[in-house]
Amino acid sequence: MKDVVDACEISRGGLYLYFDSTQELFLAVLKKESEEADDIFSREIHEDATAADILTLFLKEQKKELLRKKDTLTVAIYEFFFCHQVPKKENVLRQQFDTAVKVLEVLIKTGVESGEFVCASPKAMARNIMLILEGLKIASCSMGITEEMIDEEMVIIMQGLVKED
Amino acid sequence: MKDVVDACEISRGGLYLYFDSTQELFLAVLKKESEEADDIFSREIHEDATAADILTLFLKEQKKELLRKKDTLTVAIYEFFFCHQVPKKENVLRQQFDTAVKVLEVLIKTGVESGEFVCASPKAMARNIMLILEGLKIASCSMGITEEMIDEEMVIIMQGLVKED
Amino acid sequence: MKDVVDACEISRGGLYLYFDSTQELFLAVLKKESEEADDIFSREIHEDATAADILTLFLKEQKKELLRKKDTLTVAIYEFFFCHQVPKKENVLRQQFDTAVKVLEVLIKTGVESGEFVCASPKAMARNIMLILEGLKIASCSMGITEEMIDEEMVIIMQGLVKED
Amino acid sequence: MKDVVDACEISRGGLYLYFDSTQELFLAVLKKESEEADDIFSREIHEDATAADILTLFLKEQKKELLRKKDTLTVAIYEFFFCHQVPKKENVLRQQFDTAVKVLEVLIKTGVESGEFVCASPKAMARNIMLILEGLKIASCSMGITEEMIDEEMVIIMQGLVKED
DNA sequence: CATGAATGAGAGTTCATTCAT
DNA sequence: GATGAATGAACTCTCATTCAT
Numbered sequence: 001m002k003d004v005v006d007a008c009e010i011s012r013g014g015l016y017l018y019f020d021s022t023q024e025l026f027l028a029v030l031k032k033e034s035e036e037a038d039d040i041f042s043r044e045i046h047e048d049a050t051a052a053d054i055l056t057l058f059l060k061e062q063k064k065e066l067l068r069k070k071d072t073l074t075v076a077i078y079e080f081f082f083c084h085q086v087p088k089k090e091n092v093l094r095q096q097f098d099t100a101v102k103v104l105e106v107l108i109k110t111g112v113e114s115g116e117f118v119c120a121s122p123k124a125m126a127r128n129i130m131l132i133l134e135g136l137k138i139a140s141c142s143m144g145i146t147e148e149m150i151d152e153e154m155v156i157i158m159q160g161l162v163k164e165d
Numbered sequence: 166m167k168d169v170v171d172a173c174e175i176s177r178g179g180l181y182l183y184f185d186s187t188q189e190l191f192l193a194v195l196k197k198e199s200e201e202a203d204d205i206f207s208r209e210i211h212e213d214a215t216a217a218d219i220l221t222l223f224l225k226e227q228k229k230e231l232l233r234k235k236d237t238l239t240v241a242i243y244e245f246f247f248c249h250q251v252p253k254k255e256n257v258l259r260q261q262f263d264t265a266v267k268v269l270e271v272l273i274k275t276g277v278e279s280g281e282f283v284c285a286s287p288k289a290m291a292r293n294i295m296l297i298l299e300g301l302k303i304a305s306c307s308m309g310i311t312e313e314m315i316d317e318e319m320v321i322i323m324q325g326l327v328k329e330d
Numbered sequence: 331m332k333d334v335v336d337a338c339e340i341s342r343g344g345l346y347l348y349f350d351s352t353q354e355l356f357l358a359v360l361k362k363e364s365e366e367a368d369d370i371f372s373r374e375i376h377e378d379a380t381a382a383d384i385l386t387l388f389l390k391e392q393k394k395e396l397l398r399k400k401d402t403l404t405v406a407i408y409e410f411f412f413c414h415q416v417p418k419k420e421n422v423l424r425q426q427f428d429t430a431v432k433v434l435e436v437l438i439k440t441g442v443e444s445g446e447f448v449c450a451s452p453k454a455m456a457r458n459i460m461l462i463l464e465g466l467k468i469a470s471c472s473m474g475i476t477e478e479m480i481d482e483e484m485v486i487i488m489q490g491l492v493k494e495d
Numbered sequence: 496m497k498d499v500v501d502a503c504e505i506s507r508g509g510l511y512l513y514f515d516s517t518q519e520l521f522l523a524v525l526k527k528e529s530e531e532a533d534d535i536f537s538r539e540i541h542e543d544a545t546a547a548d549i550l551t552l553f554l555k556e557q558k559k560e561l562l563r564k565k566d567t568l569t570v571a572i573y574e575f576f577f578c579h580q581v582p583k584k585e586n587v588l589r590q591q592f593d594t595a596v597k598v599l600e601v602l603i604k605t606g607v608e609s610g611e612f613v614c615a616s617p618k619a620m621a622r623n624i625m626l627i628l629e630g631l632k633i634a635s636c637s638m639g640i641t642e643e644m645i646d647e648e649m650v651i652i653m654q655g656l657v658k659e660d
Numbered sequence: 661c662a663t664g665a666a667t668g669a670g671a672g673t674t675c676a677t678t679c680a681t
Numbered sequence: 682g683a684t685g686a687a688t689g690a691a692c693t694c695t696c697a698t699t700c701a702t
Contacts, residue, residue, distance in 0.1 A: 001693065011667045013695075022693065075247045081307040082240045094308035124317045128297065131304065131318060135296030138303040142246040143259035152289045153296060160325060166676060176684045178678075187676065331697060341663045343699075352697065405577045411637040412570045424638035454647045461630030461648060462623065468633040469626065472576040473589035482619045483626060490655060496672060506688045508674075517672065 026080060030092045033073065037096070051111030052162070058104075059154045062133050066140050066150055075141050097134070101126045108161065117161040129157055191245055195257045198238070202261065216276030217327070223269075224319045227298050231305050231315055240306050262299070266291045273326065282326040294322055356410055360422045363403070367426065381441030382492070388434075389484045392463050396470050396480055405471050427464070431456045438491065447491040459487055521575060525587045528568065532591070546606030547657070553599075554649045557628050561635050561645055570636050592629070596621045603656065612656040624652055 001022055005012055019025035040061065049057075065071075081093050088094055104126035111117035119125050132153055139145050166187060170177050184190040214222075230236075246258050253259055269291035276282035284290050297318055304310050331352055335342050349355035379387075395401075411423050418424055434456035441447035449455050462483055469475050496517055500507055514520035535556065544552075560566075576588050583589055599621035606612035614620050627648055634640050 002691085012693085013668065014666050016694070017665065078303065078307055079244060079247065082244065085309075088309065091308050097304070097308060121317075124321060127314065128318060128321050131297050131300030132293065133300070134303055135298070135300035138243070138299055139262070139296065142243055143256050143262060144250075144253065149292065152286075153293060156289060156293050170685095177676085177686095178684050179682085181677075182682070335664095342665095342697085343663050344661085346698075347661070408633065408637055409574060409577065412574065415639075418639065421638050427634070427638060451647075454651060457644065458627065458648060458651050461627050461634065463630070464633055465626030465628070465630035468573065468629055469592070472573055473586050473592060474580075474583065479622065482616075483623060486619060486623050497670080507672085508689065509687050511673070512686065 023084075026076070027092070029073070030077065030080075034092060034096055038099075050116060051107050051114060052116045052158075054107055055104075055111070055158070055161075058107075059157065062136075063147075063150050063154065066133075066136055066145065067147060071141065074137060078138070078141070097130055101130050104129055111161065119161055125161070128160075132157060188245075188249065191241070192257065194238075195242065195245075199257055199261055203264070215281060216272050216279060217281045217323075219272055220269075220276070220323070220326075223272075224322065228312075228315050228319065231298075231301055231310070232312065236306065239302060243303070243306070262295060266295050269294055276326065284326055290326065293325075297322060353410075353414065356406070357422065359403075360407065360410075364422055364426055368429070380446060381437050381444060382446045382488075384437055385434075385441070385488070385491075388437075389487065393477075393480050393484065396463075396466055396475070397477065401471065404467060408468070408471070427460060431460050434459055441491065449491055455491065458490075462487060518579075521571070522587070524568070525572060525575075529587060529591055533594075545611060546602050546609060547611045547653075549602055550599075550606070550653070550656075553602075554652065557631075558642075558645050558649065561628075561631055561640065562642060566636065569632060573633070573636070592625060596625050599624055606656065614656055620656070623655075627652060 001012070001015075004010075004022075004025065005015060008015075015022075015025065019028060077093060081091065101123070105122045108117055108119050108122040108125055112119055112122065136145060136150060136153060139149075166177070166180075169175075169187075169190070170180060173180075180190065184193065242258060246256065266288070270287045273282055273284050273287035273290055277284050277287065301310060301315060301318060304314075331342070331345075334340075334355070335345060338345075345355065349358065407423060411421065431453070435452045438447055438449050438452035438455055442449050442452065466475060466480060466483060469479075496507070496510075499505075499517075499520065500510060503510075510517075510520065514523060572588060576586065596618070600617045603612055603614055603617040603620055607614055607617065631640060631645060631648060634644075
């Protein structure tokens with residue numbers, strides 16, 4: 001509350017002109033973030049490129065986010081959903097995760113069809129990728145990670161899909 | 166604080182005879198937990214079994230923990246290290262993670278030597294496994310997971326190591 | 331404040347062009363109410379009827395008001411004069427009370443003269459009636475009353491005046 | 496809140512050691528007051544005296560309370576029950592009122608039996624007395640009353656019961 | 661004249677920490 | 682050593698009032 005008020009140079013009461021509660025403000029921030037993320041994602045996916053190219057681009061974008069220092073929003077989001085056990089439908093975190101999984105699934109399938117990827121269960125693999133990213137994210141917030149760690153994971157992800165022997 | 170003094174049947178003031186702050190108390194709890202976890206882990210690894218057996222056992226143990234409802238300690242640990250950016254050496258979370266990675270690395274190497282596993286970079290793979298588990302853990306706390314999700318990930322982990330075609 | 335600007339479809343600032351404060355606005359409302367109440371009262375008193383008829387009519391009117399649910403204005407008026415100990419001359423509540431007492435006094439005297447009522451001290455009796463009504467009003471707002479309770483009191487009031495044995 | 500904290504010379508937080516909320520504190524005050532009032536009442540009723548004596552004593556006691564200046568508690572009690580429309584059973588105000596009515600009813604009946612009083616409906620008369628007192632109380636808080644006004648009402652009440660002609 | 665976004669003091673409540681006993 | 686009553690700063694939220702437009 002205090003931080004928001006200070007950062008926005010608004011009065012405490014002024015906040016309530018735009019949001020009914022701090023919780024609502026927070027959810028609004030989440031929604032905004034989510035939409036912006038979707039925009040970036042969409043822009044990438046529209047490009048005329050191979051599945052591998054798109055996946056690489058996606059992972060690069062994720063890496064950039066992971067390296068962003070002092071990602072206090074990520075922390076705040078986690079803390080929010082730790083406490084507020086909202087139902088699946090209203091859980092923005094869950095929705096973002098599921099959406100990303102679906103997009104990745106389609107991407108992997110496309111890659112399999114084009115012969116770029118080898119994958120028995122695109123859906124499970126998509127979820128696996130997202131969980132690795134989630135793992136990196138939480139590791140970044142709670143214990144710190146290096147760029148090397150991220151790169152290594154990206155390599156493992158790509159190798160798991162191309163596995164040409 | 167209240168929960169601790171209630172559970173320990175100690176006075177609020179009494180707590181400060183043993184710990185200078187709630188932060189220190191929390192770190193002590195973590196240390197204790199960590200030691201106990203190590204014990205369990207060691208016991209498993211001492212058994213006379215194949216690398217695949219041990220890994221399976223390890224993953225099963227992890228699954229059990231993931232399914233434990235209301236894992237408030239996990240949440241508390243995350244929240245603690247979100248706020249207290251302690252140096253690597255004192256970050257118990259990091260230490261536990263690194264220890265687990267090392268043990269897994271040895272295990273994978275053993276498996277590779279015995280011909281059970283195929284893996285170019287055991288260290289990276291070990292870290293990958295831990296990040297997936299971390300991803301599952303945070304997903305469990307913040308958006309909820311199903312047993313099927315866990316099983317699926319376990320399968321992917323094992324397949325990534327055996328990949329016999 | 332919010333309720334007023336919503337109901338009047340005026341801006342918050344606009345209100346201050348007509349009233350210096352909510353207090354002044356409230357007093358203006360009271361004054362208006364008081365004038366309207368006087369009008370009703372006058373209309374009744376002008377009718378050509380016996381004193382008993384008029385008193386009965388008056389009590390019936392009071393009963394109707396007492397039964398009006400959610401009488402938030404009454405509550406607001408009480409709360410206002412609880413806090414703002416205004417001098418007797420400016421106390422609208424007091425003025426209304428005194429006016430009503432005077433009117434009732436005249437009415438009782440008329441009744442005594444016509445032989446309808448028996449009353450040693452019309453002024454005290456008039457005040458007594460008003461205090462009973464005040465008691466019913468506050469009871470209605472703070473603890474709830476039934477129609478039976480009102481009727482009972484009305485009977486006692488009338489019996490106190492006619493007492494023919 | 497602030498007033499209580501200032502008056503008790505206690506910290507804001509300290510209040511919550513004894514009461515879970517300001518509302519609970521308030522209800523506790525009410526209960527205490529109520530008990531003390533009962534004590535006084537009981538002491539009077541135990542005395543060996545005629546019904547008229549007891550009633551006179553009761554009215555004298557009520558007069559004393561009515562004359563107590565700055566009766567902010569009475570105001571606070573009214574305001575509380577204006578806002579908190581609690582069910583009849585939990586409404587302390589209502590309970591006190593009903594209890595007083597019952598006691599008065601018994602007293603009047605006793606007086607009727609002993610030939611001191613004349614009264615067709617002791618219950619209604621008891622309620623009438625209480626409503627007059629309630630009317631005096633609210634008048635005292637909101638518009639101010641004089642000792643003469645009180646005395647006048649007391650006379651009317653007594654005359655209404657003895658009515659010897 | 662009129663607006664409504666913005667203010668800021670004050671409300672009730674929580675909780676890690678302290679200190680007289 | 683041990684207690685637990687007490688503290689006080691911080692939290693979220695409300696609302697009559699103001700002022701740049």
